[in-house]
Amino acid sequence: EIVLTQSPGTLSLSPGERATLSCRASQTVSSSSLAWYQQKPGQAPRLLIYGASSRATGIPDRFSGSGSGTDFTLTISRLEPEDFVVYYCQYYGQRFGQGTRVEIK
Amino acid sequence: EVQLVESGGGLVQPGGSLRLSCTASGFTFSSYWMTWVRQAPGKGLEWVANIKQDGSDKNHVDSVKGRFTISRDNAKNSLYLQMNSLRVEDTAVYYCSRDGTWNLDYWGQGTLVTVSS
Numbered sequence: 001e002i003v004l005t006q007s008p009g010t011l012s013l014s015p016g017e018r019a020t021l022s023c024r025a026s027q028t029v030s031s032s033s034l035a036w037y038q039q040k041p042g043q044a045p046r047l048l049i050y051g052a053s054s055r056a057t058g059i060p061d062r063f064s065g066s067g068s069g070t071d072f073t074l075t076i077s078r079l080e081p082e083d084f085v086v087y088y089c090q091y092y093g094q095r096f097g098q099g100t101r102v103e104i105k
Numbered sequence: 106e107v108q109l110v111e112s113g114g115g116l117v118q119p120g121g122s123l124r125l126s127c128t129a130s131g132f133t134f135s136s137y138w139m140t141w142v143r144q145a146p147g148k149g150l151e152w153v154a155n156i157k158q159d160g161s162d163k164n165h166v167d168s169v170k171g172r173f174t175i176s177r178d179n180a181k182n183s184l185y186l187q188m189n190s191l192r193v194e195d196t197a198v199y200y201c202s203r204d205g206t207w208n209l210d211y212w213g214q215g216t217l218v219t220v221s222s
Binding site for chain 1 (some may be wrong): 141142149150151152155164166204205206207208209210211212213214215
């Protein structure tokens with residue numbers, strides 16, 4: 001079973017700053033099956049990035065994904081107030097990472 | 106517009122049963138794998154089960170195998186999760202989601218299951 005480890009657990013930044021979130025897999029995975037989700041308080045998760053680097057429909061271009069093999073990254077180029085929430089990576093059909101919370105510094 | 110609406114959650118005693126439903130609209134339900142994901146209070150997301158378009162292939166996370174069963178009725182555009190022998194640790198919001206191409210592209214709003222005596 002593939003285990004995804006997200007880091008850091010909490011990221012403290014200011015609006016306008018760049019956020020870099022990491023997702024590391026316990027073994028090499030296919031990039032096509034690596035996705036990122038955003039979850040706001042009290043809401044269902046929303047697909048942000050699929051195939052490691054493709055933005056889902058309606059997702060602003062300040063969100064980008066990259067990586068391959070075991071190391072994947074979600075980057076938010078300039079944090080907006082609504083971006084200070086929780087982000088999860090997932091290898092399709094298997095468990096999610098434990099999440100990274102982006103909080104206002 | 107794709108919509109997924111879960112129902113059937115509630116309070117149940119340990120050892121009890123519940124059947125969750127998810128009604129889909131806005132897309133051809135029979136063309137997609139479907140998935141259940143849960144989230145315990147204050148915790149992260151946990152993949153629970155998924156099912157192939159025609160119901161011929163099903164997968165469940167180890168922690169629910171033998172207790173939960175995913176199923177679907179394509180004629181009713183509905184997905185189900187039969188939950189038996191419920192435990193306190195099954196307390197969570199349960200989300201229904203549509204499988205896109207190797208991702209979960211649409212989610213319902215969730216239904217809360219509370220297992221408590």
